[in-house]
Amino acid sequence: MKKENIRIVFMGTPEFAVESLKSLVENGYNVVAVVTQPDKPVGRHQDKLQPSAVKQYALEHDLPVLQPEKMKDANFIEELRAYHADLQVVVAFRMLPEVVWAMPRLGTFNVHAALLPQYRGAAPINWAVINGETETGVTTFFLDKDIDTGRIIMQKPFAIPDTADVEYVYDGLMHLGAEIARETIDLIASKLPEGDLTGVDFTYILEEISVPQGHEDKVLYAAPKIFKETCVINWNQSAKTVYDFVRGLSPYPGTWSELYSESSNIKPIVIKIFKTAKTEQPAVDAIGTLVVRKNQLYVNTADYLLELLELQVSGKKRMDARAFLNGFKEIDTYRFKAVDVK
Missing domain, CATH: 3.10.25.10 (Formyl transferase, C-terminal domain)
Structure with a gap:
């Protein structure tokens, strides 16, 4: 199947996610809608609303934007389903309920800023540098019921110089994440036949391009939220x-x-x-x-x-x-x- 024929819903919020969305849009991928966080109150009196970086980019490129307060909201689920997405791409977003990540027939994959299973959690870039790692990277994996544990599709390493701070690594992984998002979609598209896909066993195809996260012989480092x-x-x-x-x-x-x-x-x-x-x-x-x-x-x-x-x-x-x-x-x-x- 051609990449242009895969209907994609993109989910993300901060600047880190914008680079991936921008890459998909500028390279001809069929992004049919964007899901992001609700606008945040800002200012001294919290009387102004600030849209997310992803929303700003989406509106500039005439992409429909959904901003659910709750991911299980019935109206949001109905609206999301109406886009008939084949695939959902998640970059720096919130935890999704199964009713959302299991909706597309090709599943939902996440771009995670670490080499899973290492650094599962909300702040993988910070913790990799804090722990003195000399290498990190990005991973795409299919979402499942547990956080950051799904089947790995692709990984790309990224070297961390001893003098680098988290801003340097953030910027590098942001661009590498955009690259791996495109390549993951291309890989999925290459495995799909042309024509009518009614009755096609997508489960078998998606398992063929991914592997479980093996970690029995590894000490795993977590990446909890930073306070x-x-x-x-x-x-x-x-x-x-x-x-x-x-x-x-x-x-x-x-x-x-x-x-x-x-x-x-x-x-x-x-x-x-x-x-x-x-x-x-x-x-x-x-x-x-x-x-x-x-x-x-x-x-x-x-x-x-x-x-x-x-x-x-x-x-x-x-x-x-x-x-x-x-x-x-x-x-x-x-x-x-x-x-x-x-």
């Missing part, structure tokens, strides 16, 4: 661990730590840390204490000094370490709270 409390730095770890943690959450949402003075009762200051550098200089003092050498700022970790390069004081703009030091007197009396994260 504010997730981002607090635990200085009681090695410099390499803290270094990876910072770049795995930079630039957004950003790691943070409380800085306080040992010589005063000043309220602790929340500092966001966006960029650090490893050193070969052994720690010289208590964990969390600061060291200034030639206008360079370091923190004592469990083993080595970690250099702080880019920071942000609460309520101020992001700055380099030199500008940060210019704003502090008696910096040697300050230290970061050595939080021991459980």
Whole structure:
């Protein structure tokens, strides 16, 4: 079957998903409708509605948009069914009920930003960098009843340089995800005969192009959702661990730590840390204490000094370490709270 004859419903919300939708539209795939999250209230008084990045792109290209509050809503199910989709493509969207993912005759596949079965969950890109991985990738798999466990169709690896932050990996996987989405549809189309497909056993065809997620001999790493409390730095770890943690959450949402003075009762200051550098200089003092050498700022970790390069004081703009030091007197009396994260 030609790819143009496969009716596709695309589901996604953020910028990451736009690249895949754009790729399908610009390469002649038959996207008949788009499903995305409802518009979000924004502004100081929450009195304005902000459409998702996917909705904005869809409207610019005259694609019908569905925005259900609840995925099991009867009216939404009826409206979705009316598009007679052969296939649904999901990129960075919410969990789907079976009544939705099982609707198309060719099933529903998801583009996941990791090499499954590793990093199942909501934040696979962040956790791969946080854990110091040197490689991640993208996976397409058919949805089933459990989250991120369906049969794998295709995978593409992506190298993570030691200096890369999550923004770099996000951008790389966003484009790689668009590529694998097209190739997955092409693979499905290549297995389908031309002409009337009434009575064709699609289950057999789809199983032929996919494999179960084997992981019996692997230690699996999860990718749970990131919250504010997730981002607090635990200085009681090695410099390499803290270094990876910072770049795995930079630039957004950003790691943070409380800085306080040992010589005063000043309220602790929340500092966001966006960029650090490893050193070969052994720690010289208590964990969390600061060291200034030639206008360079370091923190004592469990083993080595970690250099702080880019920071942000609460309520101020992001700055380099030199500008940060210019704003502090008696910096040697300050230290970061050595939080021991459980």
